[in-house]
Amino acid sequence: MASHARGHLVYAAVGVLAVHTERGTSIVPANRIAWTPAGSAHRHRAHGDTDMRILFLSPALARLVPDRPAVFAASGLAREVVLALTGPHEAGAAGAAGAGAALDGTAPGGRSRAARARLLRVLVDELSDSHEQPLHLLEPHDDRLRAVARILHATPSDDATLAELGRAVGAGGRTLSRLFRSELGMTFYEWRTQLRVHHALVLLAEGHDINHIAHACGWSNPSSFIAAFTGVVGTTPGRYRTGHRGG
Secondary structure, eight states, X not given: OBOOSSOEEEEXXXXXXXXXXXXXXXXXXXXXXXXXXXXOOEEEEEEEEXXXXXXXXXXXXXXXXXXXXXXXXXXXXXXXXXXHHHOOOOSSHXXXXXXXXXXXXXXXXXXXXXHHHHHHHHHHHHHHHSOBOOOEEEOOOSHHHHHHHHHXXXXXXXXXXXXXXXXXXXXXXXXXXXXXXXXXXXXXXXHHHHHHHHHHHHHHHTTOOHHHHHHHTTOSSHHHHHHHHHHHHSSOHHHHHHHHSOO
């Protein structure tokens, strides 16, 4: 993992990003903007053709956002400001590299530094007024929970009960249930739903159809998948794909 001397915002104009930190993994689709504070170890991973935009914040602006990793809803204004500040890029690796190259040089579009600073302040104000909407999958530290997590990351469609998974990893179902609540602050089924939605976002970015994604991620039918996805992401898979395919 890498870290930077200044905190930064990251946005996927197209595609889906995964931001890995020591606290877990946040999925950042095109209706979210992720914040990583200065000095926080992290790693970005793009899924599908991804146009990644990055903006570093001055210490003065960074004080206006949380001092921990966070994910915010990307309002229409926030999205347009990010795109204006990072300039036009192509989707894919070239787009990600281009966004990074424009961080601290002359402002894209011929904007003065003063104009750029004003836009950055607008962006930070917009995020400060926005509710945090994390798609954050906490990674467990207990060895037994980590063993369960490895099984489900490898096969998110696995419908085994917690007791059955416990037998596979050498722990009782009640013990695992207690650990999920005490360590991760949620039930096993809540955590598994978040894991499945994370995988579903990746598969959407890779262009798979709804039926395939539903079954690959463990839902018995597309309707159940759509309901769970909407509850976590805030929009249906179809609307998400249509609204963010073209950036």
